Amino acid sequence: MASSQSTSPTIEYDAFLFDLDGTLLDTADDLGAALNTVLRSQQLDTVSREVYRAAASNGAAALLEVGFKDKWGEQPQAQLVKQLIDAYAANIAKHTTCFAGIEPLLIELERKNIKWGIMTNKPGFLTAPLVAAIPALKNACVVISGDTLAEAKPSPLPLLHCAKLMGVTPNRCLYIGDALRDIQAGKAAGMHTATALWGYVPNLTEVLSWQADFNWQSPIEGFNHI
Numbered sequence: 001m002a003s004s005q006s007t008s009p010t011i012e013y014d015a016f017l018f019d020l021d022g023t024l025l026d027t028a029d030d031l032g033a034a035l036n037t038v039l040r041s042q043q044l045d046t047v048s049r050e051v052y053r054a055a056a057s058n059g060a061a062a063l064l065e066v067g068f069k070d071k072w073g074e075q076p077q078a079q080l081v082k083q084l085i086d087a088y089a090a091n092i093a094k095h096t097t098c099f100a101g102i103e104p105l106l107i108e109l110e111r112k113n114i115k116w117g118i119m120t121n122k123p124g125f126l127t128a129p130l131v132a133a134i135p136a137l138k139n140a141c142v143v144i145s146g147d148t149l150a151e152a153k154p155s156p157l158p159l160l161h162c163a164k165l166m167g168v169t170p171n172r173c174l175y176i177g178d179a180l181r182d183i184q185a186g187k188a189a190g191m192h193t194a195t196a197l198w199g200y201v202p203n204l205t206e207v208l209s210w211q212a213d214f215n216w217q218s219p220i221e222g223f224n225h226i
């Protein structure tokens with residue numbers, strides 16, 4: 001797999017912004033446990049890690065869709081989304097940890113006084129307890145959720161809001177994420193973008209079609225831009 005492809009010379013950024021699920025945090029096992037709780041309650045087969053992991057960056061409805069498969073269209077969807085969210089909220093950080101390499105990168109950013117923040121599409125009532133449960137995330141300068149503003153990713157608005165709160169110009173920010181909407185939002189905000197290949201990304205051909213500025217194999221590649 002290609003590593004750290006660059007379309008421009010190495011740049012040192014004024015701020016790093018991160019997506020949460022599949023970028024900073026490996027949340028898939030807690031999300032998958034909540035999905036399997038819902039499936040069991042409906043007397044349906046549970047799904048494997050490989051299956052729920054692929055949907056873990058895409059929100060509650062996308063997770064339920066991979067669990068219910070062709071039956072999803074026949075279900076009371078709002079009720080099941082609520083059931084999944086309740087099950088997830090009850091055990092939000094049981095298995096969740098930072099991905100390997102995230103903690104050293106955050107420590108280095110803080111050591112060099114480079115601002116870093118979080119912009120996730122997770123709703124705020126889930127983001128807040130999750131971030132609070134992970135000590136490595138305690139020094140985030142901003143934490144913006146999918147419902148903080150009227151628009152979520154792929155809209156650039158939440159990222160532009162982060163830049164404003166941090167007092168940095170968007171083109172001096174790098175946004176790191178593992179989904180197409182992350183790269184779209186970052187580009188639309190005028191930021192540089194990096195794909196987190198350690199996250200819940202699809203196949204490489206699809207990832208390369210997103211045309212992020214960088215495709216990182218590991219968060220350690222962020223050291224090249226500090």
Ligand SMILES: O=C(O)COP(=O)(O)O
Nearest residue numbers: 020021057059120121122
């Ligand atoms: O829960 C979601 O909707 C996805 O969250 P993310 O933006 O941190 O990947």
